[in-house]
Amino acid sequence: MRNIVLRNLFRGPYTEPSPPVADEALKQLAASVNQAAMRRLGRSLSIREVDAGSCNGCELEIHALNNAIYDLERFGLRFVASPRHADVLLVTGPVTKNMREALERTYRATPDPKWVVAVGDCAISGGLFSGSYAVEGGIKGIIPVDLNIPGCPPTPEQLLRGLLALLS
Numbered sequence: 001m002r003n004i005v006l007r008n009l010f011r012g013p014y015t016e017p018s019p020p021v022a023d024e025a026l027k028q029l030a031a032s033v034n035q036a037a038m039r040r041l042g043r044s045l046s047i048r049e050v051d052a053g054s055c056n057g058c059e060l061e062i063h064a065l066n067n068a069i070y071d072l073e074r075f076g077l078r079f080v081a082s083p084r085h086a087d088v089l090l091v092t093g094p095v096t097k098n099m100r101e102a103l104e105r106t107y108r109a110t111p112d113p114k115w116v117v118a119v120g121d122c123a124i125s126g127g128l129f130s131g132s133y134a135v136e137g138g139i140k141g142i143i144p145v146d147l148n149i150p151g152c153p154p155t156p157e158q159l160l161r162g163l164l165a166l167l168s
Helices: 002-011 023-041 057-064 100-109 121-125 156-167
Strands: 046-051 088-092 115-119 135-137 147-149
Touching: 023 156, 046 057, 046 100, 057 088, 057 156, 088 100, 088 121, 088 156, 115 121, 115 156, 147 156
Parallel strands: 046 088, 088 115, 115 147
Antiparallel strands: none
16 A cells, blocks of 8 residues: 555656647737727727536636636736626527526627627537437527637637637
8 A cells, every 4th residue: 555655646647738828829819809809899808708508618718718828818808797898798508498598688788789609519509418308409599699619618729719700
């Protein structure tokens, strides 16, 4: 038993190293998104994330946009707590029967001009949850969708590229 403990103590962690991020490319991409927002809105982009019933994989990638590697706040992109202050709704997960009304209310509470982005395969088509008794399907049948970002889950870089495509 002692040998097992000592061996594991000196082996190091089993985790994988974080993926390399091209810092300069990331800065250019985020700056492009902010410039496009300034052209379209005259101010920085405000984002509201709505979980319509997902496994939280997409939420983890969206929240990674605020960590020290990506740090969207330094480029003027910000997440807001209220849909009344949002320009973009990032919707994740398939729409469940319990979340349909909440999603519709959130959409109505967001002022114009507004964009809706379906993030991940589940938000686009229901993903692996489609066919479940509690799932209505993707968000396209519930509220209008301006952009789909596929992936299970999409990476933070894909999310940034999607926001840039939305504003261009």
